[in-house]
Amino acid sequence: MNTLARIFTGFFAALLEAWQELRIHRLRVLLSLIGVTIAVASLTTAVAGAQMAQQLMTEQLERNGRPAMISTYAMDPASQGPPQSSAEITAAFEKTSERFKIEYTSLIGRTFGTQAVRQGLSVDTEMQVVDPDYGPMHRIFAQHGRWLEDADAQNLSPAVVVDKTTLSALGMEEGTLPATIELRGLGGDVSVTVIGATSTRGYGSMGQMWMLPETYEHWFAAAAPLSDVSYAMWVPIEGSEELASHFARQMQAELPGYVVDSQRQDYLAWGNDESLKQFALVVSSIAGIILLLGSLSLLNVAMVTMKQRIREVGIRRSFGATTGRVFFSVMMESVVATAVAGGLGVLISVALVSNPKLINAVMATGLDEMPGFPVQAALLGMGVSIAVGALTGVLPALVAARVRIVDAIRV
Template sequence: MITGFAASIVEAWQELRVHRVRVLMSLIGVGVAVCALTLVVGFGNMMQKGLADSYEQQGGRAATYTLSIYPSETEMSDSEAEKIRTALGATAERFGINHISAYGQTETTVPGPAGTVNASMYVVDPDFNVMRRLSVDHGRWFTSGDAANLSPAVVADETFLSDYGIDPDSLPATIELSGSPARTATVIGSVPSAGYMEYGEIYVLNGQETEFASDAEAVTEFEMWVPPEVGEELRKQVANDLRRQLPGFDVSADRTDFAADIDETLGPVKNVLLVISILILFMGMLGLLNISLVTIQQRIREIGIRRSFGATSRRIFFSVMMESVVATTIAGAVGVLIAVLVLKAPLVSEFMFDGASAPQVPITAVIVGMLVSIGVGALAGLIPAIVATRVRIIDAIRA
């Protein structure tokens, strides 16, 4: 069976070589259509991955819920902040929540060697970088042991390090803090700059924010990352458990990640491009079908002779069908190769991803392109193959 299949492919290739001028233009159309379809699928998946990474850095991974916890009638004090941290730890352990972090933001200043350095300060916990996909380019991120350091740990972005005059390769490095007596902090790692912020950014551990800004208020918002399929039910249970542990506190929980917005952002564009690609593919298939029908009419004598030597209808059908499939597979492979080269081009990374590292070309796009090219060949070869099976020996004699 395998030998017969291989022989059919070789035979189909020989026929294509004989009729290459007739099928060339139609195969160009098929190749262009497959290339366009692969580009649509590839661009869509790459943009979805890039957009998902961007959204997760801004709002957390799916599903991230923000817990707002603050006293109902009094100001937040250090003792109440400690109560919140204790309650959150107990709740996370009770419900098996592996990732939970404080999230507070304020503006601060740091005395630098060449003058005051302004910075946006984020108050977080060690889990924050996993929840927000923060990549540390130099040094390291926080660990649970950093809370006990005499010199508070800091993770800064590239803009802050540049403004302060610190070479990222020299980390860890010491910076001065405002206030009296003189204090220092240790920059243990650096992260990429957001690019759209006016000032640099620094990340400090929850509970140490007053070391960097004496007027900083205790964090009242916390983020938890949970599986999306149980997120809504878990949100209610966590909120109720915190209310039980913290009487006199207002507790609310809402989903704040942007995962649901990705399909809304890319969906219409992907659908329009996909429809255009399918139309191009359909036109290419019609062209190949017309060429195949004309070719079959000119091969009646050849097919009749084959029938006279004992070729069965099944053999004739499969042979003609394979000619079309082999042709579109070759054209599709060329189209897919061109699409992959385009997707991997440096211009794509610079234009589509703002110079950031582009996601890998999805294997899904390659598989879809090849399957579609094979399917088009099968559809385009179906009618000519049926016509070929109805050729009689007498038709060959008359031809």
């Protein structure tokens, strides 16, 4: 117990001694640690920014379907053209989904050539006919208003959700929702109610719009039958390929004469996760180079200043300081200094990365789920700063440990 107490006492005494030395040599410490502070701030910001950028890239990829997303098509071999929607196919899909206990499912149908009009403003839109589960399955949230619900099928006016392109083109602000607009191109002009708007954008100048299948069937199907219809399922990744195969066979048994095909269609099935890994590797390499430059600058300053402190170390040796004590004390000066510099660098990084205006200015599209500052990045910044202090303090500490009393006299 006494040995452990002596160890802790010696350690904290060395820390206190290192802090006192830093206070005495404030100007030297300040000049030598500016580079470390900048390097740690750059490293932490790069790591935190990379994590946020990875989340942004993941969100963009998952808007085409979260892993594992299985798409199912049912076609009549005697028909020509893309798969059509029918009550028989929908019923077979729902029955098979219940049998496999699949929680998230959605019909997906698209129709083009529609135009949204409001107060003299207009925009071409792509209409997507989907079930409410489509939102969480494709990481689409209503940034303003709300997303589609099953009860919207009973509304007296067709309920739709629009994307940011449509919202901006029609001059609608988030505070004006719900709002009424005219929808053209589906057999006539129909007034629809915009109940929500997402943060997503359409391709180019074209907007996007989402509507329930029941709503489309009631208001538009007679004049513009829905085509190019598929059925999507969001299932666990493990065993998803086998599930798709079994699902297709089971659903085809419910639809004699049809051809049913089920396949995974998400970014992991296409191998797009490699882009995320390459991005993280590039950012880590850049951050490592930044840190290396900062540590070399600190080592250079530490070696030069140690040659100027030979008399000081020699006097400490004359008063009985051991080689180990001198070595540990000098090295701890570097560790304490870089820890302080690392703390400042992490605070600078937090201020930059946590600034919403800066994030929106750097990223072309916003994050639907804005994360807090990554704790791993802060811990990495502090850990790296301490490690750099220990490594760059070894050489000056070795020089100090070899100083003899006679060397102090010669200086």
